[in-house]
Amino acid sequence: MSLTRQQIVKVSLLARLRLQDDELDRMTHQLDQVVSYMDLLAEVDTEDAEPMAHAVEQTNVFAEDHVLPSLDRESALSNAPKRDEQCYRVPAVLGD
Amino acid sequence: MSDPSYEIVIGLEVHVQLQTATKLFCRCSTRFGAPPNTQTCPVCIGLPGSLPVMNRQAFELALKTAVALNCEIPAFTKWDRKQYYYPDLPKGYQISQFDLPMSQHGYLEISDAKGAFAPKRVGILRAHLEEDAGKSMHDELAGKADSRIDLNRTGTPLLEIVSQPDMRSPEEARAYLTELKLLLTYLGVSDCNMQEGSLRVDANINLHVATPQGTVATPIVEVKNMNSFRAVERAMAFEATRQFDVWNDTRISLGAPGGHKTTRGWDEQAQVTRPQRQKEESSDYRYFPDPDLAPVIVTDQQLDAVRASLGELPAALRDRLQTERGIDAYDADVIVNQGRAFVDYFSELADIGGDAKRASNWMQQDVLRVLNERDLTIELFPISPASLAELLKTVQRGELDTSRARDVFNVMAESGDSAAQAMQRLGIQAVHRDELRDLCRELLDANPNVVADVQSGKEKAIGALIGQAKRRNPNANPNQVRQLCLELIRQQGSAQE
Ligand SMILES: [Zn+2]
Numbered sequence: 001m002s003l004t005r006q007q008i009v010k011v012s013l014l015a016r017l018r019l020q021d022d023e024l025d026r027m028t029h030q031l032d033q034v035v036s037y038m039d040l041l042a043e044v045d046t047e048d049a050e051p052m053a054h055a056v057e058q059t060n061v062f063a064e065d066h067v068l069p070s071l072d073r074e075s076a077l078s079n080a081p082k083r084d085e086q087c088y089r090v091p092a093v094l095g096d
Numbered sequence: 097m098s099d100p101s102y103e104i105v106i107g108l109e110v111h112v113q114l115q116t117a118t119k120l121f122c123r124c125s126t127r128f129g130a131p132p133n134t135q136t137c138p139v140c141i142g143l144p145g146s147l148p149v150m151n152r153q154a155f156e157l158a159l160k161t162a163v164a165l166n167c168e169i170p171a172f173t174k175w176d177r178k179q180y181y182y183p184d185l186p187k188g189y190q191i192s193q194f195d196l197p198m199s200q201h202g203y204l205e206i207s208d209a210k211g212a213f214a215p216k217r218v219g220i221l222r223a224h225l226e227e228d229a230g231k232s233m234h235d236e237l238a239g240k241a242d243s244r245i246d247l248n249r250t251g252t253p254l255l256e257i258v259s260q261p262d263m264r265s266p267e268e269a270r271a272y273l274t275e276l277k278l279l280l281t282y283l284g285v286s287d288c289n290m291q292e293g294s295l296r297v298d299a300n301i302n303l304h305v306a307t308p309q310g311t312v313a314t315p316i317v318e319v320k321n322m323n324s325f326r327a328v329e330r331a332m333a334f335e336a337t338r339q340f341d342v343w344n345d346t347r348i349s350l351g352a353p354g355g356h357k358t359t360r361g362w363d364e365q366a367q368v369t370r371p372q373r374q375k376e377e378s379s380d381y382r383y384f385p386d387p388d389l390a391p392v393i394v395t396d397q398q399l400d401a402v403r404a405s406l407g408e409l410p411a412a413l414r415d416r417l418q419t420e421r422g423i424d425a426y427d428a429d430v431i432v433n434q435g436r437a438f439v440d441y442f443s444e445l446a447d448i449g450g451d452a453k454r455a456s457n458w459m460q461q462d463v464l465r466v467l468n469e470r471d472l473t474i475e476l477f478p479i480s481p482a483s484l485a486e487l488l489k490t491v492q493r494g495e496l497d498t499s500r501a502r503d504v505f506n507v508m509a510e511s512g513d514s515a516a517q518a519m520q521r522l523g524i525q526a527v528h529r530d531e532l533r534d535l536c537r538e539l540l541d542a543n544p545n546v547v548a549d550v551q552s553g554k555e556k557a558i559g560a561l562i563g564q565a566k567r568r569n570p571n572a573n574p575n576q577v578r579q580l581c582l583e584l585i586r587q588q589g590s591a592q593e
Contacts, residue, residue, distance in 0.1 A: 014380055016181050053196055054174050054385045061390040065116050065153035068123035073133045076141060076247075086132040087244035090183040092234065 003032045102343075103304040104336045105313075106269045107221075107261035108328075110276060111254045112286045113228065113294040114157045119251035120227045121148030121191065121389075126253075128292050132246035140251035142187030147388055154253035155392065156402075157285040158198060158225040161255055163402050164283055164409060165220050167202030174391040175225075176383045183245050184230035192226035192256075194383040198392070199223045204259075204279070205411055206271045209429035218272050219260030228252040249293075255285075261300065266332035273297060273325045274433070278410050282436055290324060297322055300357075301335050302350060305343055313350040314339050319369055321361040331362040335369055413439060421452035430460050438474045441481055448485035451492055458488060462502065466509045478512045479505075487515035497573045500524060527571045529580075535572065536580040539564055540588075550585050558582065 008028045012019045019027060070076075073086070082089040119126055122139035138146040162169055174196050177189040200222040207215035230247040257276070263269045277288045277295065288295045299322070303314045317335060322328045342348075348355045360369040408416070410432050417428040417439070431442050442459050446452040463484075467477060487504055490496045496504070496519075507518040519525070539561045540547055549557035558581050565577045 014179070014382070053172065054391045055387055056390050058390040059393045061149060062152035062155065063123065063149040065118050065151050066123065067117050067125045070124045070135050070137050071141075073131075076133050076136050082242075084244065087233070087246055088133070088183075089242045089244055090232075092241060092243050 003028060003035055101306050102336075102340055103306075104264055104266070104332070105261045105302055105304055106263040106266075106332055107300045108259045108263070108269060108272060109298045109300070110257045110259075110273070111228075111296045111298075112161075112257065112280060112288065114154050114253040114255055115284070115286055116151055116153045116157065116253055118151055120151050120154050120225070120253040121251055122146075124251065128294075130248055132244075132248060135248040136250065140186075141247055148191065148386075150389060150392070151253060155198075155225065157283075158223070158253075158255050159394065159398075159402055160283055160406065161257075161280065161285050162199030162202065162223050163399065164279055164406055165199070165202040165204055165223060165257070167199035167220060167223060169199050169394055169399055170196065171395070172196065172391060172393055173198040175386045175389045177386050178381045178383055180381060182229065183243060184232045184247070184250070186230070186247060186250060190227060190229065191386055191389065192383075193224035197222045197224035198394075204272065204275060206268065206275050208267070208271060209426040212267050213265060213271070216262070216268070218262045218268075221258040221260050223255055223257045226254050226256055228254045266329040266336070269299065269332050270325050270329040273328060275410070277325075278433060278435075282410055283406070297325075297328055299328060299332060301332055301339070303336060303339050303343065305340070314343050315348065315350050315355040316357045317369075318357065318359045319362055320359065320372065321363075323364060327362055327364055330367060331369060334367065335360070338369065417442075421446055421456075423452055423456045427456045427460065431456065434464070434474070441474050441477070444481035445485055445488070448482055449488040449492075451488065454488055454492065455485075458484065458505075462505055477509075479508050483508060483514050487518075490515060490519075494529075494573055494576045495527060496524070497575060500571075500573075523570075525571050527569060527573065527576075529576075532569075532572060532576060533580055533584075535565060535568060536561075536577060536584055539568075540581060540584055547585055547588070550582070551589060555582065 005024060005028045008019075008024055008031065012024070012027070077083045077088065080088045113126075116126055118124060119140055122137050124135045124137050124140055127135065139148055159169065173193065175191050176194040178192045178194070179189040181188055200220075202220035202223070203217045204220060205215065205217050207213075228249050228251065230245055230250040232243045232245050234243055259272065263272055280286045280288050280295075286294055290296075299319045300316055301319060302316045304311050305314060317339065319331050319335060322331050346354075359372040361372045362369055414425070414428045414432045417423055417431060418425060421428075421443075423431075431439055438459070441463075442455060445459065446455040449455050463474070463477065463479075466472070467474065484505075487496075487501060487508065491498060491501045503522060504515060504518045504524065507513060507521055508515060511518065511521070513521065543561060543564075546557045546560055558578050561581055562574045562577050565572045566574070
């Protein structure tokens with residue numbers, strides 16, 4: 001299996017990454033190598049292996065429904081590139 | 097309103113907030129109405145290195161709902177990341193469930209007590225547990241240049257309940273929502289408050305049009321922004337008509353060029369739907385198992401325990417009120433639809449008062465009227481079932497006519513008085529039957545012409561005596577006066593023979 005440059009263009013759009021032409025070439029090459037590595041794994045005989053839905057062996061890890069203190073607002077907003085007294089500010093969201 | 101040349105096909109997607117104290121994957125409070133961005137933490141705002149842990153209560157409430165919706169509960173379930181970028185989704189993905197949801201293939205039975213449509217089962221495709229997003233607000237003051245983001249709601253547990261496209265009219269869609277909400281309220285899993293966003297509805301709708309070449313499906317439209325069940329009903333009616341018009345103009349069918357699924361928003365003011373931006377293709381969400389969250393295994397014993405904890409659900413309760421109390425389907429429906437506490441009040445009233453039909457009438461007319469007028473719930477209703485039963489018994493014994501009893505009821509509701517106190521306050525004394533009989537005898541003796549008229553078959557003549565009786569004793573029950581007079585005249589007649 002190999003990745004096409006067009007697939008990289010689509011994935012970068014979904015990831016909101018604006019890649020230059022040379023970066024697209026480089027990413028296509030590098031990601032193709034990563035994905036090709038999976039081909040190597042595909043050669044392993046998995047006839048008797050049970051399909052796996054999740055990589056974690058643990059199950060049923062729960063927390064009780066008791067409120068703990070949240071971050072104070074100043075800390076929560078402190079990393080925001082743009083903010084006001086109460087909220088994060090982002091470029092206008094259209095559509096809704 | 098339905099046009100026989102097409103059939104309406106509706107499926108509903110309901111998101112309901114589960115009533116937990118904390119969020120799905122962190123212990124921030126879920127309280128509604130807190131100041132913006134005061135209920136967040138590294139987990140729910142997606143800071144690197146934070147780890148989500150599943151809220152036990154949220155999972156249990158979801159499980160309870162799924163069982164009540166007759167769903168199959170797989171032994172193994174897991175959570176997946178649904179990737180998309182939106183400012184109110186700080187992690188860049190929503191933790192949801194994709195290929196192994198916690199429940200699927202259930203159903204909900206709907207019916208209409210007045211027979212507007214035949215009872216039917218609406219299939220439930222799946223119900224899965226996921227996290228809510230935050231809220232974005234448009235800042236009108238800043239010249240619409242910015243949106244403001246409040247992440248308090250981010251991570252609140254949501255149960256997404258997806259129906260099969262089994263509804264065939266706007267009325268059925270509304271009935272499904274009403275019944276679903278009632279079920280959720282009985283289970284105590286959500287407050288279902290649409291104003292606060294605890295229950296949100298999206299609808300998928302298209303038409304099956306009969307043509308000489310066979311049935312053709314029109315393109316599916318997803319309708320959003322419906323803020324009440326009535327809005328859903330109206331939006332569906334509007335969409336059906338609009339889609340039929342578009343079909344007649346274009347003849348574009350589902351899947352044909354230009355026949356892909358589109359999204360529209362309901363405009364409550366204008367009572368129309370309007371096109372919205374297109375949704376990303378679902379394959380673009382690039383789901384994969386969330387590596388930070390452990391899957392959940394549900395055992396048979398656990399499911400048995402959940403089943404045992406459900407309590408009596410609305411459908412069973414309607415049946416029981418009909419068979420045990422002898423009230424009809426419509427009355428049982430009205431009472432059950434008011435919620436569990438209303439049913440409990442009714443049952444107690446019927447038990448003490450001994451007349452379920454009378455209790456049902458008073459609950460539906462007078463009690464509901466006061467509750468609506470004062471915007472109260474039955475828990476805060478000032479008259480206890482025992483007090484109301486006392487009043488109804490007085491009516492039943494014929495000591496008080498219904499209109500006088502209603503006056504007493506209003507005083508009781510106003511003051512919290514007992515029936516006896518309220519009657520005293522109004523100067524009403526229950527008139528004893530013997531006393532009333534004496535009064536009737538006097539009246540008959542003084543009005544031989546009335547007696548003669550009745551004896552010649554004109555029973556209506558009694559009316560003249562009722563007015564006189566009322567003047568002599570304002571507490572005299574008109575019905576009782578009529579009955580007693582007729583009785584006495586009959587006795588007179590047979591004594592003469
Ligand atoms: Zn949090």
